[in-house]
Amino acid sequence: MDESPLPGPLAGISVVELAGIGPGPFAAMLLADLGADVVRVDRPGGVGIGVDPAHDITNRNKRSVVIDLKSDAGPGLVLDLAERADILIEGYRPGVAERLGVGPDTCLARNPRLVYGRMTGWGQHGPLAESAGHDIGYIATTGALSMIGAAGGPPAVPVNLLGDYAGGSLYLVVGILAALHHARTAGVGQVVDAAIVDGTAHLTAMIWGMLGAGSWQDRRGVNLLDGSCPFYGVYQTADGEYMAVGALETGFYEEFAARLGLDDTVPDRSDPAHWGELRDCIAARFATRTRDEWTAVFEGNNACVAPVLSLREAARHPHLRERGTFTDKGGQTQPSPAPRFSATPGSLRRPPALPGAHTAEVARDWDLPALLL
Numbered sequence: 301m302d303e304s305p306l307p308g309p310l311a312g313i314s315v316v317e318l319a320g321i322g323p324g325p326f327a328a329m330l331l332a333d334l335g336a337d338v339v340r341v342d343r344p345g346g347v348g349i350g351v352d353p354a355h356d357i358t359n360r361n362k363r364s365v366v367i368d369l370k371s372d373a374g375p376g377l378v379l380d381l382a383e384r385a386d387i388l389i390e391g392y393r394p395g396v397a398e399r400l401g402v403g404p405d406t407c408l409a410r411n412p413r414l415v416y417g418r419m420t421g422w423g424q425h426g427p428l429a430e431s432a433g434h435d436i437g438y439i440a441t442t443g444a445l446s447m448i449g450a451a452g453g454p455p456a457v458p459v460n461l462l463g464d465y466a467g468g469s470l471y472l473v474v475g476i477l478a479a480l481h482h483a484r485t486a487g488v489g490q491v492v493d494a495a496i497v498d499g500t501a502h503l504t505a506m507i508w509g510m511l512g513a514g515s516w517q518d519r520r521g522v523n524l525l526d527g528s529c530p531f532y533g534v535y536q537t538a539d540g541e542y543m544a545v546g547a548l549e550t551g552f553y554e555e556f557a558a559r560l561g562l563d564d565t566v567p568d569r570s571d572p573a574h575w576g577e578l579r580d581c582i583a584a585r586f587a588t589r590t591r592d593e594w595t596a597v598f599e600g601n602n603a604c605v606a607p608v609l610s611l612r613e614a615a616r617h618p619h620l621r622e623r624g625t626f627t628d629k630g631g632q633t634q635p636s637p638a639p640r641f642s643a644t645p646g647s648l649r650r651p652p653a654l655p656g657a658h659t660a661e662v663a664r665d666w667d668l669p670a671l672l673l
Contacts, residue, residue: 308335308637309644313480314666315339315387316378317362318369318402319347322435322460323468323496324391324419325358330473331387332361333637333646339385339662340364341378342655356652357634363650363658365671375401377670382407382414384666386483387476391419394429404491414489415479419472421463423495435463438496442467444504451521451528467500524548530579531556531569534608541591542608543598545582556603560585 313336317328325340332338340362346353353359368374379402382388388407390397397403397418404416418424421433439445439462440455449456472494483489510516516523527533531547547556553569566581567574586594591607598605609617615626615633627636630651637646663671 307644308333308646309641311335311644313337313387314385315389316341316381316385318378318388318390318392318397319343320391320419321347322391323464323472324389325356326465327417327419327469327472327476328362328389329358329360330469331476333648335644335646336387337665338362339381339658339666340653341369341381342366344368346655353654354652355632357632359652360634360648361650362653363662364653364655365659365662366656367671369400369402373670373673377668378402379407379410380668380670381666383410384668385411385414386480387415387417389417389419389472389476393432394420394424408489408491412489413483413487415476415483415492416489417472417476417479417492417494419468419494421468421496423498424493435460435468435496439463439467439500442497442501442504444500447504447507447520447523447526449520449527451519453521455520462503463496463500467498467503468494468496471499471502528575530575530582533579535583535586537586537591537594538588539590539592543586543591543594544606544608546604546606548604552602552604555601556598556605559597559601559603559605 310331313331315328315331315336315338317324317338317340319325319340319342328338328340338361340359342364344366367377369378382402390402392400398405404418407416408414420429421435421438422428422431436445436457439458444462444467445455445457447455448458472492475492475494479490479492507516511518520526521528523529525532529548531545531553534542534544536542545556547553557566560582562581562585567578569575569578589597594605595607612633614620620626624636626633627648628634629648634648637648640646659671663669
């Protein structure tokens with residue numbers, strides 16, 4: 301992978317990431333993709349998620365040093381890094397960073413302009429703050445999980461994208477960048493308390509508005525956007541694959557119906573009482589052709605229909621290939637940096653950081669010879 305530096309919008313910003321799993325590393329990767337100098341402080345023995353570090357894409361564009369925070373010298377080395385950094389990210393349970401000697405009060409005493417980002421599931425306070433948890437429990441507690449899945453069946457688990465990354469990482473990054481802006485203008489750093497429960501709840505703002513207006517029912521499988529609507533859902537094709545339909549607006553639906561081959565005998569879409577019958581009619585039509593055949597019918601028009609692709613298929617999709625949405629670096633397919641910038645593009649500068657591989661570099665660049673002792 302090309303390691304020549306390219307200017308990103310966060311070039312010149314330095315970040316210390318205290319190694320963890322899940323949303324913290326992804327947030328730090330996003331900052332690194334956008335040009336920040338991210339130094340990941342790995343623990344002896346690692347904190348892996350069962351992935352070979354050489355393939356852990358969430359550690360791309362970073363540099364790694366290994367520091368034992370339980371050793372006599374460890375906390376001081378991290379504080380030396382924090383003193384030179386703009387941002388620090390940690391994802392421990394509440395109180396752990398303080399017990400290790402690298403909590404926000406100690407770090408901000410060394411560097412009053414520091415933005416100290418804390419990533420947890422439950423947040424820094426509340427009855428569950430010190431309890432263990434994972435993405436699925438956080439999105440369950442916020443009500444988000446209850447909305448996903450068919451009526452009469454269990455909720456469908458959306459991998460860990462909704463909680464860990466949308467409700468967690470992205471809110472941490474938004475908070476960090478807002479606090480960084482404040483630190484640059486006011487000269488004062490602060491603590492960013494990013495909790496997955498808070499971010500995930502925030503993502504449901506539109507649904508809460510619809511609920512208050514009476515246009516959303518607080519149960520699964522009966523609403524416009526939860527898959528129960530016959531013109532907003534997925535349908536199986538003749539080869540056992542699926543097509544996704546999002547023909548919400550009247551004009552889009554009319555084109556969808558015409559291309560699908562629905563005639564005037566199908567039920568009126570405006571009456572939810574007949575949605576079940578309409579769904580059966582649509583399902584019967586989709587079952588007559590393969591996914592690729594239907595893709596050819598619908599692609600490039602305004603019917604708002606798309607094939608449901610696997611990860612590897614998505615990387616080969618013509619539109620995504622032309623845009624470079626995915627890239628192949630070092631023999632590994634991965635998403636390209638996002639979003640895009642016209643003047644300061646993000647880039648892939650380094651492969652996933654192997655634990656401790658950049659100790660000498662960081663010691664030199666951050667003027668910390670003690671790292672080498």
